[in-house]
Structure formats: C-alpha cells, structure tokens
Amino acid sequence: MRVLRPLWDWIESRFELDGTVGEVVRHPVPRELARRVGWFYVFGSVTLTLFVVQVVTGVGLAMTYVPAPNSAYDSLVFITNGAAFGSFVRGLHFWGASAMVVFALIHMTQVFLFGAQKFPREANWMSGSLLLVMTLAMAFTGQLLRWDQDAFWAVVVAAQQAARAPVVGDLLATIVIAGQNVGGATLTRFYATHVFLIPAVIYLLIALHVYLVLRRGISDPPKPDHVVDPASERGRYASALARGIPFYPLPLFRDAAASTAAVLLVAVLALVVGPPRLGAPPDPTVVVADPRPDWMFIAYFALLALIPRGLEVPVIVGLPLAAFAFLFLLPLVRPYGYRHWSRRPLAIGAVAGGVIAYAALTFAGYAAPWAPYIPGPDAALPSDVTAGLSATQARGAKLFQTSGCWSCHRVEGSGGRRGPDLTHVASRLERDRIVARILTGGGGAMPAYAGTLSPEDVGALTEFLLTRR
Amino acid sequence: MDRRSFLGRAIFALGGVIAAVTTLPIAGYLLAPLFRRGNELVDVGAVDGFRTGETKLVDFDDPSPLPWAGQTAKTALWVRRTGADAFTVFDVNCTHLGCPVLWQPEAKLFLCPCHGGVYNSDGTVAGGPPPRPLHRREWVIRGGRLLVREAPLPRSGGA
Numbered sequence: 001m002r003v004l005r006p007l008w009d010w011i012e013s014r015f016e017l018d019g020t021v022g023e024v025v026r027h028p029v030p031r032e033l034a035r036r037v038g039w040f041y042v043f044g045s046v047t048l049t050l051f052v053v054q055v056v057t058g059v060g061l062a063m064t065y066v067p068a069p070n071s072a073y074d075s076l077v078f079i080t081n082g083a084a085f086g087s088f089v090r091g092l093h094f095w096g097a098s099a100m101v102v103f104a105l106i107h108m109t110q111v112f113l114f115g116a117q118k119f120p121r122e123a124n125w126m127s128g129s130l131l132l133v134m135t136l137a138m139a140f141t142g143q144l145l146r147w148d149q150d151a152f153w154a155v156v157v158a159a160q161q162a163a164r165a166p167v168v169g170d171l172l173a174t175i176v177i178a179g180q181n182v183g184g185a186t187l188t189r190f191y192a193t194h195v196f197l198i199p200a201v202i203y204l205l206i207a208l209h210v211y212l213v214l215r216r217g218i219s220d221p222p223k224p225d226h227v228v229d230p231a232s233e234r235g236r237y238a239s240a241l242a243r244g245i246p247f248y249p250l251p252l253f254r255d256a257a258a259s260t261a262a263v264l265l266v267a268v269l270a271l272v273v274g275p276p277r278l279g280a281p282p283d284p285t286v287v288v289a290d291p292r293p294d295w296m297f298i299a300y301f302a303l304l305a306l307i308p309r310g311l312e313v314p315v316i317v318g319l320p321l322a323a324f325a326f327l328f329l330l331p332l333v334r335p336y337g338y339r340h341w342s343r344r345p346l347a348i349g350a351v352a353g354g355v356i357a358y359a360a361l362t363f364a365g366y367a368a369p370w371a372p373y374i375p376g377p378d379a380a381l382p383s384d385v386t387a388g389l390s391a392t393q394a395r396g397a398k399l400f401q402t403s404g405c406w407s408c409h410r411v412e413g414s415g416g417r418r419g420p421d422l423t424h425v426a427s428r429l430e431r432d433r434i435v436a437r438i439l440t441g442g443g444g445a446m447p448a449y450a451g452t453l454s455p456e457d458v459g460a461l462t463e464f465l466l467t468r469r
Numbered sequence: 470m471d472r473r474s475f476l477g478r479a480i481f482a483l484g485g486v487i488a489a490v491t492t493l494p495i496a497g498y499l500l501a502p503l504f505r506r507g508n509e510l511v512d513v514g515a516v517d518g519f520r521t522g523e524t525k526l527v528d529f530d531d532p533s534p535l536p537w538a539g540q541t542a543k544t545a546l547w548v549r550r551t552g553a554d555a556f557t558v559f560d561v562n563c564t565h566l567g568c569p570v571l572w573q574p575e576a577k578l579f580l581c582p583c584h585g586g587v588y589n590s591d592g593t594v595a596g597g598p599p600p601r602p603l604h605r606r607e608w609v610i611r612g613g614r615l616l617v618r619e620a621p622l623p624r625s626g627g628a
Contacts, residue, residue, distance in 0.1 A: 068537040068539070069537060069538050069539045069540070069541040070537050070538065070539025070540070070541075071537070071539070152541070153567070153568055153569065153583075156562065156566075156567040156568070156622065157566045157567050157568065157583070159567065159622055160562075160565075160566045160567035160622075161566060170621075173622070174503045174504075174621075175503060177622060178502065178503065179502055179503060179505065180505070180506060180507060180620075180621035180622065181507075181531070181544060181621065181622045182541055182622065183531055183534060183535065183538050183541050183542055184534055184535025184536070184537055184538030184539075184541065184542065185502055185535060186541065187541075281540070282540060282541060283540045283543070284528070284540065284541065284543050284544055284545050284561075284569075285526070285528040285540075285543050285545040287526060287545060287561050287569035287570070287571055288571060289568070289569050289582060290582045291568060291582070291583060301583075304565075304566060304584060304598075305583075305584035305585065305598065307598070309598060309600070312598070312600060370584055370585035370597070371582055371583070371584070371585055372580045372581075372582065372585055372587070374571060374573075374580065374582065402575035402576065403575055403576045404573055404575075404576025404577075404578050404580070405576075407573070407576070407580060408585075418585050441595070441596070443596075444596065445585070445587065445596035445597055446595075446596055447578060447587055447589060447595030447596055448595075451589075452576070452577045452578075452590075
C-alpha cells in the first residue's frame with residue numbers, strides 16, 4: 001500500500017476529490033438515521049440503482065435489437081431464444097423496469113408520510129414527481145418496442161387517446177404515430193424517444209434531484225409534535241444536523257444493502273419468471289387480437305372501460321393531467337404544519353385511497369368482465385346444459401352459442417361476463433320478460449335482436465333459456 | 470449600453486443563433502412527414518370476390534410505404550357487399566380507443582375485445598363505451614375492382 005501512496009497523492013492534487021466527492025460521501029445526516037428508522041431512507045437510492053441497471057441492460061439490448069418494423073420482432077425472437085443470456089437480459093430489463101416503478105412509488109409514499117416534502121424541500125418533491133412521469137413514460141415506450149400484437153395495438157390506443165384532447169387532438173395523435181397511420185416511421189421514433197430522449201431528461205432530473213437532496217439535506221424523521229414553520233425550520237434543522245452522523249458508512253451501507261437486495265430480486269425474477277412473453281408478430285390485418293398493456297397500466301386500461309359515457313374526455317385527457325398537476329404542486333399546498341403521519345389523517349387517507357383504487361382497478365383490469373368472450377370454432381356449451389333438450393330447445397342452445405349471447409352471458413361457468421349470468425335465468429324472469437329483453441336489448445350494453453333474429457329463432461332461444469332454472 | 474452589458478447580451482444572442490441553427494432544421498425534419506396526407510384510392514380486390522351479404526376482412530398496402538415498414542404498411546377493413554354495385558366499407562378500429570373490432574357473422578355484430586364495445590351490422594353502436602358509429606370509407610368500382618379511399622387512422626375527434 002505504501003507504494004500507492006504517491007499515486008494517490010498525485011490524483012488528489014490534480015483532481016481534488018477529497019473536497020468534492022469526499023464531501024458528498026461524508027455529508028452529515030440527522031443522527032436518528034443511525035437507528036432502525038434509517039432503513040426507511042433507502043428507497044431513493046434503490047430506485048437510482050435500478051435506473052443504472054436499466055441503462056446497462058438497455059444498452060445491451062440495443063446492441064442486438066433492430067428498431068425497424070419489419071425486423072424488430074425477429075430481433076426480439078433472436079434475443080429471447082437465440083442469443084446467449086438474451087432471455088436473462090430481457091428479463092432483467094423488464095423486471096428492473098417493474099421494480100423501478102414500484103420503488104419510486106414506495107420512495108414517494110415514504111417521503112410523503114414523513115412529511116419530508118414540506119418546506120424547504122418542495123423542489124425535491126417536484127423534481128421527483130417529474131422523474132416518476134419520465135419513469136412511466138419509459139415503461140410505456142419500452143412496452144411498445146416489444147413490437148408484438150399487444151404493442152402494435154397499444155400504439156393505436158395511445159394515438160386514439162391523444163386524439164381525444166380538445167383542439168390539438170389530431171395533431172398529437174399524428175405526432176404519436178409519426179404520420180397518419182402506424183407505419184414505417186412509427187417504431188424508429190418510439191425507439192429514439194425511449195433510448196435517447198427520455199433518458200437524457202432523466203439524467204438531468206436525477207442530477208437536479210440529487211443536488212437538491214444534498215443542498216437541502218436529508219430530512220430528519222418527524223416527531224409527532226414537530227410543526228414546520230418556514231421562519232425557524234432552517235435554523236432548527238441546522239442545529240439538528242450539527243449533531244448529525246456522516247453519510248458514510250452506516251446510511252450508505254444501508255442504501256447499498258437494500259439496493260443489492262432489490263437487484264438480486266430482479267435477477268431472480270428474470271431467471272425464474274423470465275421476460276414477458278412475446279405475443280404474435282404485429283399484423284394490422286389480424287383483427288383477432290386481445291391487446292392488454294403491462295401490469296403498471298392495467299389499472300388505467302380498466303378505468304377506460306369503466307368511465308361513464310360523456311365523461312370520456314375529462315377522464316382520458318383531464319385525469320392524467322390533473323393527477324400530475326396535483327402530485328407536482330402537492331408540497332406547495334401545505335409547505336408548513338405537522339409532519340408526522342399521526343397528525344395528518346388526510347395524508348394517510350390519500351395514500352390508502354390511492355393504493356386501494358389502484359389495486360381495485362388493476363384487479364378489475366385483469367378480470368376484464370366487460371371484454372366479450374369470443375368462442376373458438378370448436379367451443380361448445382357444457383354437456384350438462386345441452387343434455388336432454390328437445391329439438392326446439394337444442395336449436396335455441398345453438399343460437400345462444402352463435403348469435404352473440406354467449407359472448408356476454410355465462411351459463412354454468414362458460415361464456416362472457418359482461419351481462420348477467422343466465423345459468424338460472426328462468427327462475428328470475430318469466431317468458432314474456434325474456435322475449436322482451438331479447439327483442440329490445442337494454443342495460444346500456446345489450447343490442448336489440450329484433451332485427452337480427454326471426455320470431456322462430458327468438459322462440460327457440462326463449463325455450464332454451466326457460467330450461468335454465 | 471456599456472461594453473460589459475453588451476457582451477452579456479451578446480452571449481444570449483449567440484446562444485440563440487446556435488439553438489436556431491440546430492433546432493429549426495430538426496423541427497422541420499421531424500414534423501414534415503407528419504403532414505404527408507395519403508388520399509389515394511387503393512385496390513382491395515375484385516368486385517366478384519365479394520358475395521352479396523357477406524362481411525369480409527380485406528387489407529391493402531400503403532401506396533408509398535417506407536421500405537422497412539413490413540407488415541405495418543398494411544391496413545385492414547371490413548367490406549360488406551350489399552348489392553350488385555353497392556358496398557359498405559368500415560374501418561376495423563373501434564371508435565372508443567382504436568382496438569380492432571371483430572365481425573361475428575351469426576350474431577351480426579362487431580365486437581371489440583378491449584373494452585367491450587358492440588356495434589350493429591350497420592356500424593351503429595349497440596352497447597359499451599364507443600361514442601359514435603364505426604367509421605366508413607369512401608369506395609368506388611372501377612373496371613370490376615373495388616377501390617377504397619385511404620384515410621388517417623380513425624381519430625375519435627373528427628369524422
């Protein structure tokens with residue numbers, strides 16, 4: 001080691017790292033962080049580490065991925081099935097993205113419940129909320145680069161959503177798909193956006209965010225009676241920090257330990273579960289599609305199905321903008337006052353409400369009861385439903401299968417979930433009510449069949465349904 | 470203006486020159502393709518290839534695709550022959566959010582897999598979230614061939 005001493009002295013004299021990097025590493029943090037509560041402070045570093053994982057794995061994927069519409073899918077098939085470690089790298093990139101979204105949200109929740117977004121750290125929060133938006137934009141554009149059927153239709157849906165914006169809608173939609181239709185120009189633009197544009201913004205925002213964290217200092221864990229008063233807060237914090245501990249080694253060790261755990265979790269998921277399945281190759285002429293977004297957007301997908309008619313533009317266009325404005329401006333609403341969660345029931349309610357709403361919508365999105373059941377060519381009603389039917393009833397059962405009833409109604413556990421389960425319909429409705437409902441439709445979703453089915457067909461269908469007691 | 474404040478303003482002006490020289494061509498380069506509007510009549514098949522009353526999925530190639538567009542140069546349409554010289558041509562895109570609707574010949578309905586939109590055979594909304602009927606395409610018959618007018622990806626706002 002003694003031989004290296006002159007070398008280190010030379011580096012230090014030329015680079016002056018001790019006063020810059022050394023200063024950052026040793027910067028004081030509140031002494032409470034030495035206690036177990038310090039573990040709550042690791043999530044920002046975990047998110048940053050996961051971003052680095054995304055950059056490394058993303059560069060790796062870009063070495064092979066071909067961002068051209070006629071080759072992208074094939075290059076992904078090669079990465080997944082042909083390239084050494086290709087499936088694992090794709091898995092790391094997908095689960096790293098998922099983990100980055102999750103840990104960014106955990107980080108924000110912790111900051112919010114600790115009241116750390118209040119004076120003088122409002123700008124920390126605001127730059128962080130921009131980072132969340134950019135992270136979600138990466139998740140969305142990344143999903144499109146998969147360029148399978150789901151990705152192709154996700155592009156179409158994104159364009160249609162953009163088109164709902166008042167006045168500038170068509171222009172926005174044209175920008176999203178880079179022309180008047182999805183085509184040769186679409187994918188390269190999403191690719192450049194995903195690998196150059198958004199990452200550049202993220203680098204700048206991370207620099208700003210970390211700069212602000214260092215300048216404002218790590219907030220101390222709140223005490224129940226701690227009231228932020230902008231007149232005295234900086235002085236109070238400075239005297240608390242005077243008794244602080246250095247960031248190195250203990251808090252930095254905890255960041256490293258938690259980051260390692262997160263990266264290992266991502267690696268295990270990449271190995272065990274693997275990358276997301278590639279769907280069918282993108283083909284606008286194959287209309288038998290069932291497009292679904294990745295998990296982080298399933299809640300929004302569900303919301304789009306559940307919004308009442310007439311509220312579509314406010315929800316599709318207004319809600320994301322309002323949600324972002326709310327998040328961005330949140331610390332400015334109450335930069336003072338109690339920090340401790342036990343004194344902020346509204347804050348706890350907001351977090352709980354947000355988590356419950358997101359979970360419920362995600363659940364609804366995966367169940368998708370509104371999506372029609374499209375029977376395959378060999379699909380048939382369960383045999384105990386069709387057993388022992390008369391000729392007319394059997395014809396009605398056939399019509400039930402082929403006339404669209406089955407797409408929205410279940411019988412003995414088979415069929416769609418959009419409309420009521422008809423397993424026991426005859427015990428609820430009399431003949432006349434069944435006939436009337438078939439002829440006129442109703443419920444906001446069921447088409448009227450008066451023009452589609454002949455009176456004999458309606459009669460046969462009714463005879464079949466009357467067997468469902 | 471003294472020399473000092475002149476130099477201060479000059480710094481900003483020079484920055485503006487550099488920004489203009491780099492961003493204006495890039496803006497034009499990126500925006501120009503967005504306003505290329507295809508409005509041609511494209512051939513989707515022989516009139517005799519359609520049986521009256523049948524609703525059939527057809528597709529056509531973008532008349533001037535980028536060479537690397539591959540399958541994405543294609544557009545699909547639902548075509549129904551309604552008489553000797555009469556057709557109805559629908560876009561496949563649901564008017565809710567653009568997912569592809571699927572024709573169910575026996576039920577005589579178009580179903581959308583994404584959010585459960587349902588359309589009658591004439592394209593009117595039978596149920597679910599779609600705000601308006603399926604978009605229709607202009608068509609003509611020329612020399613025994615059915616030609617259909619190109620159109621932008623159906624947008625929910627306009628026609």
